[in-house]
Amino acid sequence: MAAGPDSDLEQGDLQRGDLEILGRIRTASNATFLARIGEVEVVYKPISGEKPLWDFPDGDLAHREVAARLVSEALGWDVVPETWLRDGPLGAGMVQRWQDVDPEQEAVDLVPVDAVPDAGWRLVFDGHDDHDRPVALIHEDTPVLRRMAVFDVVTNNADRKGGHVLAMPGGHRYGVDHGLTFHVEPKLRTVLWGWLGDPLDDDELAGLARLQAALSDGLADELTGYLTDEEIGMLVERCKRLAAAARFPSPQGQMPAVPWPLF
Numbered sequence: 001m002a003a004g005p006d007s008d009l010e011q012g013d014l015q016r017g018d019l020e021i022l023g024r025i026r027t028a029s030n031a032t033f034l035a036r037i038g039e040v041e042v043v044y045k046p047i048s049g050e051k052p053l054w055d056f057p058d059g060d061l062a063h064r065e066v067a068a069r070l071v072s073e074a075l076g077w078d079v080v081p082e083t084w085l086r087d088g089p090l091g092a093g094m095v096q097r098w099q100d101v102d103p104e105q106e107a108v109d110l111v112p113v114d115a116v117p118d119a120g121w122r123l124v125f126d127g128h129d130d131h132d133r134p135v136a137l138i139h140e141d142t143p144v145l146r147r148m149a150v151f152d153v154v155t156n157n158a159d160r161k162g163g164h165v166l167a168m169p170g171g172h173r174y175g176v177d178h179g180l181t182f183h184v185e186p187k188l189r190t191v192l193w194g195w196l197g198d199p200l201d202d203d204e205l206a207g208l209a210r211l212q213a214a215l216s217d218g219l220a221d222e223l224t225g226y227l228t229d230e231e232i233g234m235l236v237e238r239c240k241r242l243a244a245a246a247r248f249p250s251p252q253g254q255m256p257a258v259p260w261p262l263f
């Protein structure tokens with residue numbers, strides 16, 4: 001279910017309450033901070049800290065992250081943690097609820113080729129690591145991760161790294177870092193290729209139908225605050241194509257099909 005405003009802090013407080021930076025997330029390539037609003041821990045990515053990219057316009061990655069959350073809500077799957085735009089000490093940016101992962105779980109993994117589990121996992125590819133050892137990229141074969149893969153197809157996610165799948169206690173998986181989404185050209189770059197060509201199941205088709213209905217019923221208008229008309233048109237088109245094909249797609253175009261680094 002989509003997470004609504006929390007009982008400890010209402011949405012208005014999260015929007016206007018003092019945002020205090022606790023520290024910088026060092027592994028991140030953009031200026032990405034752990035912060036808090038009252039007792040609620042959040043990620044804060046100021047637009048001023050967005051690194052320019054050759055293939056996405058400047059200064060709107062934060063907007064794409066909010067649009068991704070709106071799509072996640074319309075699918076009804078809670079793929080993306082609550083995300084919104086607001087002001088902060090380094091200017092306007094995206095804010096997202098921090099999620100405490102289960103350090104014992106991995107949804108995506110790189111393992112020696114002879115250690116690929118027989119069941120419950122899907123192989124993406126195998127190859128050799130920096131030390132020439134045979135390794136395999138694998139991900140779990142679960143309904144919750146399949147939903148994320150469907151979400152990535154409709155949002156045209158160009159950056160589904162292993163580190164952008166948060167393994168939560170209890171088995172839920174959250175996706176994060178959705179700044180590179182909604183491009184009008186095919187740019188799906190993901191580590192979640194394990195179901196390539198497989199039919200979508202009824203749950204996945206029902207989610208897609210919910211998203212399509214929501215788009216016709218106000219979501220497309222709401223998205224104009226975050227995306228261009230052309231990008232919204234292509235989102236509608238990708239939904240239509242995926243619903244018609246009713247299968248996980250194959251890589252398209254000339255771009256690498258997996259992000260780099262993989263994690």
Ligand SMILES: Nc1ncnc2c1ncn2[C@@H]1O[C@H](COP(=O)(O)OP(=O)(O)OP(=O)(O)O)[C@@H](O)[C@H]1O
Pocket residue numbers: 025027028029030031032043081096097098099100101163164166176177178
């Ligand atoms: N909402 C969240 N809850 C918990 N952890 C998060 C959340 N958002 C991000 N993280 C963690 O912080 C890391 C960096 O965040 P993110 O990937 O969004 O930043 P980035 O600047 O785009 O990084 P990069 O360009 O290196 O991918 C993530 O890989 C993840 O481990």
Ligand SMILES: [Mg+2]
Pocket residue numbers: 028164177
């Ligand atoms: Mg990242």
